[in-house]
Amino acid sequence: MRMLEGKSVAMTGGGGGLGLCYGVAMAKAGASVAVSDINPTAAQATVDAITKAGGKAIAVQGDVTKAAAFEELFDRTEAAFGSFDVLLNIAGMFPRCPVVDMTEELWDEVITLNLKSVFLGARAAMRRMLPRKQGVILSTASGTGIRGQPKGSAYSASKAGIMGFTRAASLEILNSGVRINCFGPGATDTPLWRVGKSEEDIKRLLAAGNVYQPDDFSNVVVFLASDLSAPLNGEFISRDLHR
Secondary structure (H helix, E strand, O other): OOOOOOOEEEEEOOOOHHHHHHHHHHHHOOOEEEEEEOOHHHHHHHHHHHHHOOOEEEEEEOOOOOHHHHHHHHHHHHHHHOOOOEEEEOOOOOOOOOHHHOOHHHHHHHHHHHHHHHHHHHHHHHHHHHHHOOEEEEEEOOOHHHHOOOOOHHHHHHHHHHHHHHHHHHHHOOOOOEEEEEEEOOOEOOHHHHOOOOHHHHHHHHHOOOOEOHHHHHHHHHHHHOHHHOOOOOOEEEOOOOO
């Protein structure tokens, strides 16, 4: 069953570990995928993986902290695939830094990329989706937005913000045909997760079973993007709030 047959997905942060896995999973489910990343080489690598898997994809370079990047992304999605059905917000950063050492500049950088980009993307997507009375907006949140994370105050705050934004925005689009949800895939072995960890720490955490692989949550994301998840709006779907 190809749950996304005939749909098109615009994905931010598509050049990262989660973007690669989710992009391929979306394509295997029948979607065409526009892969956005600030690094065009990384975006193209995901496109190549999707194409190799038999899917259709295009690469779009863009800085999603700017509103204009979303207009270009959605324009190119529609031009290439004839529709724009799903926005998947993955772009983000997670610098490890204690509060006492954090600069205002670093705090602003994290909040701008992780949270403001979700607002900009959702706003632009809603303006296109609401007149058509259909569409899905998905954003990557995290259980750290609920439980917190040492040396991750800015990241945790941004993910809590995504949850609050998602819930509030969903109330504005009730019964419109457009839905917005967010999800937490749990601690996942990606380059972002490995930042700041020693090889010994990585081996220990992987051996303990406290960390998942990037593709482990792909089917859930595909489900959330599909019509099968139509009853869900304003929800945070999390694999695990304790890791």
